[in-house]
Amino acid sequence: MKLELRNITKRFGTLTANDNISLTLEPGEIHSLLGENGAGKSTLMNVLYGLLQPDEGQILIDDQPVNFNGPGDAMAAGIGMVHQHFMLIPVFTVAENVVLGNEPTSKIGGLDLDKARELVKEISDRFGFEIDPDAKIQDLPVGAQQRVEIIKSLARNAKILVLDEPTAVLTPQETDELMEIMRGLAKSGTSIIFITHKLREVQQVSNRITVIRQGKVVASPLPKSSASELASLMVGREVDLNVTRKPVKVGAETLVVKDLTVLDDRQHQMVDGVSFTVRDGEVLAIAGVQGNGQTELAEAILGLRKIHSGSIEVAGRDLTKSTVREVLEAGLGYIPEDRKKDGLVGDFTIAENLMLDGSFGAPFAKGFQIDFAARDRIADELIEEFDIRTPSATTLAKQLSGGNQQKVVVARELSRELKVLVASQPTRGVDVGSIEFIHEQIIAARDAGKTVVIISTELDEVLALADRIAVMYRGKIVGIVDSKTTREKLGKMMAGIAA
Amino acid sequence: MSKIEVTPGMFSKLESKPTLKTPITLLLSALVVIAFFGFLGKPGDVSFVWSDKREAIQLPAFTVNSMLFCTVVGVVLLLIAAFSIYRSVHAKKTPVWLIAIFGFGVMMALLGWLATGAVQGVQMIFILSNTLVLAIPLILGGMAGVMSERVGVVNIAIEGQLLTGAFVSAVVGTMTGNLYVGMVAAMVAAGVLSMVLASLAIKYLVEQIIIGVLLNVLVIGITNFLHSAWLDNDSSHLNYPGTFDKIALPLLSDIPVLGQVLFNNRITVYLMFIIVPVLWFILFRTKLGLRARAVGEHPLAADTVGINVAKTRFWWVTLGGMVAGLGGAALTIGNVGSFGREMSAGQGFIALAVVILGRWQPIYVTLAALLFGFTIILRVWANQVSPGIPVDFITMVPYLVTLVAVAGFAGKVRPPAASGQPYIKG
Ligand SMILES: Nc1ncnc2c1ncn2[C@@H]1O[C@H](COP(=O)(O)OP(=O)(O)O)[C@@H](O)[C@H]1O
Ligand SMILES: [Mg+2]
Numbered sequence: 001m002k003l004e005l006r007n008i009t010k011r012f013g014t015l016t017a018n019d020n021i022s023l024t025l026e027p028g029e030i031h032s033l034l035g036e037n038g039a040g041k042s043t044l045m046n047v048l049y050g051l052l053q054p055d056e057g058q059i060l061i062d063d064q065p066v067n068f069n070g071p072g073d074a075m076a077a078g079i080g081m082v083h084q085h086f087m088l089i090p091v092f093t094v095a096e097n098v099v100l101g102n103e104p105t106s107k108i109g110g111l112d113l114d115k116a117r118e119l120v121k122e123i124s125d126r127f128g129f130e131i132d133p134d135a136k137i138q139d140l141p142v143g144a145q146q147r148v149e150i151i152k153s154l155a156r157n158a159k160i161l162v163l164d165e166p167t168a169v170l171t172p173q174e175t176d177e178l179m180e181i182m183r184g185l186a187k188s189g190t191s192i193i194f195i196t197h198k199l200r201e202v203q204q205v206s207n208r209i210t211v212i213r214q215g216k217v218v219a220s221p222l223p224k225s226s227a228s229e230l231a232s233l234m235v236g237r238e239v240d241l242n243v244t245r246k247p248v249k250v251g252a253e254t255l256v257v258k259d260l261t262v263l264d265d266r267q268h269q270m271v272d273g274v275s276f277t278v279r280d281g282e283v284l285a286i287a288g289v290q291g292n293g294q295t296e297l298a299e300a301i302l303g304l305r306k307i308h309s310g311s312i313e314v315a316g317r318d319l320t321k322s323t324v325r326e327v328l329e330a331g332l333g334y335i336p337e338d339r340k341k342d343g344l345v346g347d348f349t350i351a352e353n354l355m356l357d358g359s360f361g362a363p364f365a366k367g368f369q370i371d372f373a374a375r376d377r378i379a380d381e382l383i384e385e386f387d388i389r390t391p392s393a394t395t396l397a398k399q400l401s402g403g404n405q406q407k408v409v410v411a412r413e414l415s416r417e418l419k420v421l422v423a424s425q426p427t428r429g430v431d432v433g434s435i436e437f438i439h440e441q442i443i444a445a446r447d448a449g450k451t452v453v454i455i456s457t458e459l460d461e462v463l464a465l466a467d468r469i470a471v472m473y474r475g476k477i478v479g480i481v482d483s484k485t486t487r488e489k490l491g492k493m494m495a496g497i498a499a
Numbered sequence: 500m501s502k503i504e505v506t507p508g509m510f511s512k513l514e515s516k517p518t519l520k521t522p523i524t525l526l527l528s529a530l531v532v533i534a535f536f537g538f539l540g541k542p543g544d545v546s547f548v549w550s551d552k553r554e555a556i557q558l559p560a561f562t563v564n565s566m567l568f569c570t571v572v573g574v575v576l577l578l579i580a581a582f583s584i585y586r587s588v589h590a591k592k593t594p595v596w597l598i599a600i601f602g603f604g605v606m607m608a609l610l611g612w613l614a615t616g617a618v619q620g621v622q623m624i625f626i627l628s629n630t631l632v633l634a635i636p637l638i639l640g641g642m643a644g645v646m647s648e649r650v651g652v653v654n655i656a657i658e659g660q661l662l663t664g665a666f667v668s669a670v671v672g673t674m675t676g677n678l679y680v681g682m683v684a685a686m687v688a689a690g691v692l693s694m695v696l697a698s699l700a701i702k703y704l705v706e707q708i709i710i711g712v713l714l715n716v717l718v719i720g721i722t723n724f725l726h727s728a729w730l731d732n733d734s735s736h737l738n739y740p741g742t743f744d745k746i747a748l749p750l751l752s753d754i755p756v757l758g759q760v761l762f763n764n765r766i767t768v769y770l771m772f773i774i775v776p777v778l779w780f781i782l783f784r785t786k787l788g789l790r791a792r793a794v795g796e797h798p799l800a801a802d803t804v805g806i807n808v809a810k811t812r813f814w815w816v817t818l819g820g821m822v823a824g825l826g827g828a829a830l831t832i833g834n835v836g837s838f839g840r841e842m843s844a845g846q847g848f849i850a851l852a853v854v855i856l857g858r859w860q861p862i863y864v865t866l867a868a869l870l871f872g873f874t875i876i877l878r879v880w881a882n883q884v885s886p887g888i889p890v891d892f893i894t895m896v897p898y899l900v901t902l903v904a905v906a907g908f909a910g911k912v913r914p915p916a917a918s919g920q921p922y923i924k925g
Pocket of ligand 1: 012015017035036037038039040041042043044
C-alpha cells in the first residue's frame with residue numbers, strides 16, 4: 001500500500017502548524033520524520049489519522065484520494081498509530097485494550113475475551129513480545145505498554161504504522177529492540193512512519209528522511225547523512241550543544257537525601273530508599289527512562305509529596321516534614337518538569353509569573369500590598385537578563401513559545417537567593433536556542449557555587465551538564481557514576497543493570 | 500552484573516500495614532449491642548413474625564426474651580469482631596460478606612429491641628417488602644447515575660428525572676386510564692429531559708453540574724406550577740391514576756418469607772429485577788459496555804479506535820434518563836397512587852450518593868439503595884411499635900452500619916476517570 005500526503009496545511013488560529021507539507025511512503029519502507037519539538041510532526045500525523053481535519057491538502061492511498069472523518073476511517077484504510085501519549089485505558093486489560101472498538105463477539109452477543117486473548121498471544125508470539133493478555137495496563141511498565149499499542153495496530157491489520165516519538169519512553173536497549181521490531185515489520189510489508197527528534201535513531205533505521213522545521217518540509221536528506229548535517233537541517237543553523245565548563249572546587253555537602261521512600265496512592269514505592277549527597281559547585285544529574293520515580297523524587301524534595309520514610313536536609317537543616325514554603329525559604333529553587341501545569345499560570349502576565357513565589361514579602365510585597373512598581377521593574381530586568389523574547393512584561397505567559405516560557409520559570413527560580421537548584425527536565429519541549437541558553441544558566445549557577453540537581457531523561461543533556469550521574473530505575477538508584485561514563489554503560493544502568 | 504529485582508508491576512509495593520479501623524468499629528458496635536440492647540435493654544418478650552396470615556405455608560413466629568436475644572446476637576457479633584481483629588493482626592482484610600452479616604445482626608438486634616412488648620411483633624415481611632418498594636426509585640435513579648457516569652457525564656439531574664417520571668406517569672395514566680401508557684410516557688418524558696442534559700453537556704460543553712442543577716430547579720418549578728394551577732382543579736380527572744395491580748408469580752410467591760417479599764409485587768419491581776442484571780451484563784460482558792466504559796475512562800483513546808464519543812455519551816445518558824423516568828413512575832403508579840408536590844423529596848440526590856457508595860457497579864448500587872429503603876421504612880415502623888422513641892436517632896443506625904461496611908470494602912473509591920469532563924475534538 002502506498003501513501004501520499006499532498007500539500008497538507010493545518011492551522012490552529014494564527015499558528016500554522018503544518019504548512020503545505022507533502023510526503024510519500026512506499027510499501028515496506030521506514031520513513032523518518034525528523035523535527036524539533038513543536039515542528040508540527042504530531043499534528044501532521046493526527047491529520048493522517050483522521051483526528052484532525054486539514055485546512056488544505058489531500059491524502060492519497062494507492063493514488064486514490066481518501067477522506068478520513070475520524071480515526072475509524074483511517075483504521076479501516078489500514079493505518080495504525082502509536083501515539084506519543086499512549087491511547088490505552090489504564091483500568092482495562094491488555095486484551096480488552098487490543099480489541100476495543102473491534103471486539104470479537106460470542107454467539108449470544110457477549111464479548112468474546114477468549115478470542116481477544118488468543119489474538120494478543122498470536123501477535124506477541126509472532127514478534128517475540130512477552131505480554132500477558134490479562135495484565136492490567138496500569139500495572140505494566142511503559143515499554144510493555146508501547147508493545148500493547150503496536151499489537152493493537154497489528155490486530156487491526158495495519159499496513160501503515162505510525163510511531164510518534166516511540167523512543168522517548170525507552171531505555172537505549174529497548175530502543176534497539178524497537179528498531180529490530182521495526183525492521184521486522186518493514187520486511188513483512190508493513191510501512192512505517194517513524195517520528196523522532198533523535199538523530200542517532202534516524203540514521204539507524206530510515207530508508208528515507210523528511211525534516212520538518214516550523215511546520216514546513218525543509219529537506220529530504222539521505223539516510224547516510226551525518227549527525228551534524230541532520231542537526232543543522234533540523235534547527236536551521238549550526239548547533240553546538242557542548243557546554244564549556246570550568247573545573248570548580250566543590251564545597252560543603254549542601255543537599256543530603258537519605259533513604260528516601262515515597263509512595264503513590266496504591267502503595268507502590270515510587271522512590272525506593274534513595275540516598276545521595278550533592279556538594280556546592282557540583283551538578284548531580286539524575287538520569288533514567290521517564291517514569292522511574294524521578295518526578296516523585298523531585299516533588300518530594302520540594303515538599304509537594306508526602307515522604308513515607310527517610311530524610312532530606314538542605315545546608316544542615318532537616319526539611320523532611322517541611323511545607324513547600326519552608327523549603328523555598330530554606331533556599332531551594334525548583335524548575336518543574338511540566339512548565340504549563342506546574343511552572344506557570346498561563347493566564348497571568350509574565351511580570352506576575354515572575355513573582356509567583358515572592359508574594360510573601362520584599363521585594364514584591366509590602367505588608368498586604370503588592371508593590372507594583374517593584375514588580376514591573378524586576379520583571380523588566382529579568383526579561384533583559386534572561387533574554388525572554390516577548391513584546392512586553394504584560395504579555396500573558398501562555399502566549400510565549402515553549403522556550404521563552406521555560407526562560408520565565410528559570411529566571412524566577414534563579415533570581416532568588418538560592419542554595420540548591422532542582423531542575424526537572426529543564427529543556428523538554430524547548431527549541432535548541434533556548435536549550436543552549438538554559439544550559440548556560442544552569443552551569444553559571446554551578447560555577448557560582450550553588451548545589452545543582454538536574455533530572456533528565458535525555459542522555460545528551462545529562463552528559464552535557466553533569467559532574468556526577470545517578471541513574472534511577474524503578475524507584476531505586478542503580479548507581480552513581482562520574483560524567484566520563486560511557487553511553488553504553490549508562491544505557492545498561494537505565495535498564496536496571498548495576499555495574 | 501546484578502539486576503535490580505522488582506515485582507512484575509513497575510515498582511515494588513509496600514506491604515500494607517494492618518489497619519485496625521474496621522475491627523475496632525466492629526468491636527465497639529458489638530459492645531454497644533450487648534450493653535444497650537442486651538443488659539440495659541427492655542425486659543419482656545419480642546416475637547419475630549415471618550408469615551402473613553394469607554400465606555399458604557405458615558411459619559411459626561419466633562418469640563424470645565428481648566434481652567436474651569440481643570445478648571446472644573451481641574455475643575455472635577463479638578465473635579465476628581474478634582475474628583476481624585485476628586485477621587487484621589495478620590495483615591488481612593475482613594471479608595465484605597462477613598461485614599454484611601455483621602450489619603444484618605445489628606439490624607436484627609435493633610428491630611428486636613424496638614419491638615419488645617409490641618403486640619404485632621417484628622413483621623419481617625412488612626419491613627422487607629416495604630424496603631424493596633421504597634428502594635425502587637433509588638435503585639432506578641442509581642442506574643441512571645451509573646449509566647451516565649460510566650460514560651463520563653455527571654448526572655445531577657436524577658432528581659428532576661424522577662420527578663418528571665412521577666408527574667407524567669400520574670397525569671398520563673389518569674387521562675388515558677391505562678397505567679402502562681402512563682409508565683411509557685414517564686420514560687419518554689424523562690428520556691427527553693436527559694437528551695437536553697446530554698446534548699448540552701456533550702455538544703455545547705456547558706459545565707455538566709450547572710446544567711444538572713438548572714434542570715432540577717426547572718422541573719421542580721414546572722411540576723409545582725402545574726400541580727397547583729392545573730392538577731388541583733380537577734384531581735379526579737388528572738391526578739388519580741391509582742397503582743398497578745400486584746402480580747403474584749406462580750409457585751415462586753409461595754416460598755416462605757422471600758416469596759411474599761420478592762415475588763408478589765407490582766410491575767415496577769419486576770422491571771427493576773430485569774434492568775439491574777441486564778445493565779450489569781451489558782456493562783461488563785458486552786462490547787457495548789466495554790466501549791461505554793472506555794469513553795468514560797479515556798475518551799480520546801476511545802476516539803482513536805473509532806468509537807464515537809459524543810454518540811455513546813448521548814445514548815447512554817438518554818437511556819439512563821428513561822430508567823430514572825421509570826423510577827419516577829414507581830413513586831406514583833408503583834406505590835402511592837397519585838402525584839404530590841416535590842414528591843421525589845431529594846431521592847435523586849440520595850441516588851447520587853448511592854452510586855458512589857455502590858462504586859458505579861449496578862449490583863452494589865442496588866444493595867446500597869436497599870439500605871436507604873430500609874431506613875425509610877424503619878422510621879415509619881419504629882414509631883408504630885414503640886411510640887415516643889427518638890426516631891431520628893434510630894434511623895441513624897443503618898448509616899453507621901454503612902460506614903462500617905464502606906470502611907471494610909477493599910480498595911479506594913475511584914470514579915470513571917473522565918467523569919464530568921467534556922471531550923473537545925480538534
Ligand atoms: N490542538 C492544538 N491547538 C493549538 N495548537 C496546537 C494544537 N496541537 C498542537 N498545537 C501547536 O502546534 C505546533 C506543533 O505541535 P506538534 O505537532 O505537537 O509538534 P511536534 O509533534 O513536532 O513536537 C506547536 O506549536 C503546538 O503548540
Ligand atoms: Mg509530537
